[in-house]
Amino acid sequence: MFVLFLALFAKDWIALPELAVWARAVAAAALIVMTVALVVLIGRRMPSAGTAAGRPPMAWLAAGGAAAAVLGVIPLTLPGQRLWPLAPAIMVSVTATFLPPERRRVLIAAAIVAAALIGGTAGAATGDGWRLATAFPAGLVAFTAWTMLGMLWAWDVADRLNRARAMAAELAVKDERLRFAADLHDIQGHHLQVIALKSELAARLADADPARAAAQMTEVQRLAVDALRDTRAVVQGYRRTTLDAELANAAKVLSAAGIDARVEQETSPDVLPDTARHLLGLVTREATTNMLRHSRAQHATIGYRVADGSARIRIRNDGATEPAGSGTGLRGLAERLEQAGGTLTWRHDGGWFELTGSLPLPAGAGAR
Missing domain, CATH: 1.20.58 (Methane Monooxygenase Hydroxylase; Chain G, domain 1)
Incomplete structure (x- = not known):
């Protein structure tokens, strides 16, 4: 010009x-x-x-x-x-x-x-x-x-x-990679820990009670199939962990490991938004996996309630043997809850280790 x-x-x-x-x-x-x-x-x-x-x-x-x-x-x-x-x-x-x-x-x-x-x-x-x-x-x-x-x-x-x-496009790709890594860690860590636990139990029962050992190995096979299915679902981007499923699974798995587990629910999780059900389900799964992997717990309580505009999950056990937050799973979950406006905290309370996750809810989300 x-x-x-x-x-x-x-x-x-x-x-x-x-x-x-x-x-x-x-x-x-x-x-x-x-x-x-x-x-x-x-x-x-x-x-x-x-x-x-x-x-x-x-x-x-x-x-x-x-x-x-x-x-x-x-x-x-x-x-x-x-x-x-x-x-x-x-x-x-x-x-x-x-x-x-x-x-x-x-x-x-x-x-x-x-x-x-x-x-x-x-x-x-x-x-x-x-x-x-x-x-x-x-x-x-x-x-x-x-x-x-x-x-x-x-x-x-x-x-x-x-x-x-x-x-922004590059960050979106990195965020998706982090999400995939976190979901894969949650799935494989949980399933493999339970498989290892049940395999060890089956090995101990092989001579004394072959029938129970066979039942445990059948359960191991089912868990392996579930892990493979969930891994494929994560790769395809379809899987969503839910709080209600993880609460039921935690009680069953902890009881199978010989831990006296008590689940206290004041409200049904199905009234929560999908995002809250997914994130709090991840918290429950990570806490259960850590309890099996790192603790010598004899007793555990899992409490879920909705109050003051937020959903809260609190998980306690009496056998924590490692410093709180020493792994990457809890820190990664804490970051994901913070991005959603929530919090994830953990502390030792006497002989108990307590993990608490909370998420704010939209107005009227937990009214039912």
Whole structure:
């Protein structure tokens, strides 16, 4: 666009008969040099394909500045050529795009003042009227800078939006990978722990009670099939853990492990939103798996209630042997509940280890 303006401006005074032939040749060469310099400089300044803007090539910056000076001085010596500051204004604007905002404003202000002084002096010397000769060049420099920097600002905003969109897509992929890893950890950790427990029990019963040993191995086979099915469901993105299923499963599994487990339910979990049922189900599953894997519990209580606009699950056992939160499962679950506006906390209370997860509920979610 600015090259077009330069060509339209230059064609009027280059063809004037009072302009010497050598001056026309110099002006034409300067127009070509400045055109190439503008293409190189603006191309370097405007990022593309996610790449940042580069440093200005100083050789082309100097060549463009010299060409702009020629295209400003020659028409300044001719009568009636008020657009003489166009080429210098364009070059000043291009140079300003490479500067930080503070230095950019200083450069543009200095160019405005210089254009006003040169134009006023030339107008006074030729008798064309110094007021208009002072105000017009200054306004032209300011308008050119405003136009170029405004377009550059719009380009930069569009580039930042494109990069933000690409980053959002990348983060969505990473979040999905984390979700998949957490679900796979929950499924495989739980199933494998129960399989290991029942396999050990079957090995102990093999000689004393073969019938019970066979029953335990049948249960191991069922658990292995369930684990395979759940893993496939996670890969396909269809599986959702639910609190009611995990409460029933926890009581059965803990009892099979010889732990006196008591489930206290004040409200049916099926009145909760799907997200709350899923997350609190994950908490129940992780707590049950950790109890089987890391504790020597004899007694356990699992309490679920809805009160004060939140759903809460509290799981306690009397046999924790590792520091609270030493594994990655609880920390990962805590982050997922925090993203949903809830909390997951754990603490030792005397000889008991207590895990509490809570989630806020929409108004009226637990009223039934």
